[in-house]
Amino acid sequence: MNTPLLSDAALAADALRRGGLVAFPTETVYGLGADARNADAVANVFAAKGRPTDNPLIVHLADAADASDLAVVSTTARRLMDAFWPGPLTLVVPLRADAGLAVAVTAGLGTVGLRVPNLPEARAFLAACGVPVAAPSANRSGRPSPTDAHAVLLDLDGRIDAVLDGPPATAGLESTVVDVTQGIPVVLRDGAVTLADLRRVVPETVRAARGSELARRSPGTRHRHYAPRTRIVAVEPNAAVPHVHSPAGWLGLVPPDDPSPFAQIWTFATVPDYAHALFRTFREADALGLEALVCRLPPDQSETLAHALRDRILRAAE
Numbered sequence: 001m002n003t004p005l006l007s008d009a010a011l012a013a014d015a016l017r018r019g020g021l022v023a024f025p026t027e028t029v030y031g032l033g034a035d036a037r038n039a040d041a042v043a044n045v046f047a048a049k050g051r052p053t054d055n056p057l058i059v060h061l062a063d064a065a066d067a068s069d070l071a072v073v074s075t076t077a078r079r080l081m082d083a084f085w086p087g088p089l090t091l092v093v094p095l096r097a098d099a100g101l102a103v104a105v106t107a108g109l110g111t112v113g114l115r116v117p118n119l120p121e122a123r124a125f126l127a128a129c130g131v132p133v134a135a136p137s138a139n140r141s142g143r144p145s146p147t148d149a150h151a152v153l154l155d156l157d158g159r160i161d162a163v164l165d166g167p168p169a170t171a172g173l174e175s176t177v178v179d180v181t182q183g184i185p186v187v188l189r190d191g192a193v194t195l196a197d198l199r200r201v202v203p204e205t206v207r208a209a210r211g212s213e214l215a216r217r218s219p220g221t222r223h224r225h226y227a228p229r230t231r232i233v234a235v236e237p238n239a240a241v242p243h244v245h246s247p248a249g250w251l252g253l254v255p256p257d258d259p260s261p262f263a264q265i266w267t268f269a270t271v272p273d274y275a276h277a278l279f280r281t282f283r284e285a286d287a288l289g290l291e292a293l294v295c296r297l298p299p300d301q302s303e304t305l306a307h308a309l310r311d312r313i314l315r316a317a318e
Contacts, residue, residue, distance in 0.1 A: 003156065003157045004161075005165050006162050006163065009121065009124045009125040009164060012024065013125055013128035015161050016041075016129050017131065019040060020161030021041065021044055022034075022164060023146075024138075025119055025121050025122055025149070025164065025166030025167060026117040027117060027122070027170050028088045028169055028171045028175050029145040029174055030147065031060065031136065031137060032049065032136055032138035032152075033125075033133040033134070034133065035133065036059050036102060037102060039103070042057070042102040042134055045134065045136065046104065049156075050141045051136065052141070055107065055136075057105045057113075057134040057135065058114070058175070059101070059135075060132070061114060061116050061132060063127075064116050067081065070099040070114065071112055072094040074180060076180050076183065076184075079201055081116075084193055086117055086118040088115075088118065089115065089193045090115040090176065090178070091177075091178055091180055092111050092113045092178065092180065092188065093112060093181060101132065111181055119170075121164070138152045138155070139152070139156070140156070142225060142226075143228070144226050145173075146279070147169040149163050149166070151279075151280070171192040171276065172278060172279060173191050173305075173312060175189075175192065176189065176192060176193040176194070176308070177189035178205070184206060185206075186205070186214060188214065190207075194308070199303070225312075225315045226316040227282075227316040227317075228282040228286045230249070230282070230285040230286055230291070232293055232317040233293065233294045233317065234313050234316075235297060237298070237299050241257075242294075243261075244261065244292040246291065247290050247291055248261060248262055248263060248294060249263060250264070250296070251266045251267075251296065253296065254296065255267050262294075264284075278312060281293075282316065297310050
């Protein structure tokens with residue numbers, strides 16, 4: 001192992017302040033952090049991940065009070081911050097002219113995505129950094145997001161300066177991204193905070209059409225994402241299971257009617273369990289050398305976590 005695994009948040013923060021790249025845990029997935037005001041460090045994030053430069057980065061903060069230093073915070077944005085921060089919600093807000101962020105963080109847009117994570121280890125690290133931290137998921141671009149330190153090292157060992165070790169992610173899917181620049185909140189990327197959750201706070205909240213120009217403001221919406229080397233085959237709840245070459249795996253809320261074609265079968269009791277294990281299972285499929293992984297999609301209940309889970313599976317299958 002070439003990249004050190006650290007247990008001390010202060011040491012990890014020191015590496016980041018000196019221009020390094022540090023992976024750190026959050027409740028959603030592990031992020032790859034850099035000083036958001038250091039253009040060279042931010043450029044190194046894109047290089048380490050092989051990430052397209054038109055894909056903006058989310059800026060992570062230790063405290064909601066720091067948001068007004070970087071962005072114009074509307075009344076609606078503040079309501080959502082009060083309801084869901086700290087937590088798995090990213091808000092896209094107008095960028096302040098004097099924010100000082102590296103241009104690559106926002107992909108040249110006049111907006112920035114901000115989040116305050118809920119995991120205590122993440123907040124301690126961000127507080128020790130003392131700077132806004134730009135952090136996409138800590139994986140090679142297009143690969144499944146990492147939900148533990150081991151998965152980070154599988155993709156980025158030797159490419160980054162340190163990994164802050166911490167607990168496995170509890171959500172297992174990336175944050176929900178909501179644009180609040182137009183007055184009415186618009187969901188750009190579904191995640192652990194559901195549309196139903198958001199509408200309980202701001203009933204007018206809507207969802208952007210997939211592939212729309214507005215969705216460009218969010219990471220994870222313009223390029224193939226979340227995919228393992230194993231081919232992902234997405235199957236609707238009541239659709240026939242297509243023939244797949246062996247060895248193949250099965251993933252879903254229920255087992256297959258005919259288990260004989262499958263070398264490995266993963267089933268989960270609930271949608272949250274399925275979402276929590278999705279990316280970990282993708283990586284397990286790779287480790288087993290499976291040719292294909294058939295993923296039985298959950299029913300599309302558009303205001304629930306099932307919608308976010310379907311989104312990740314369908315993007316991986318594209």
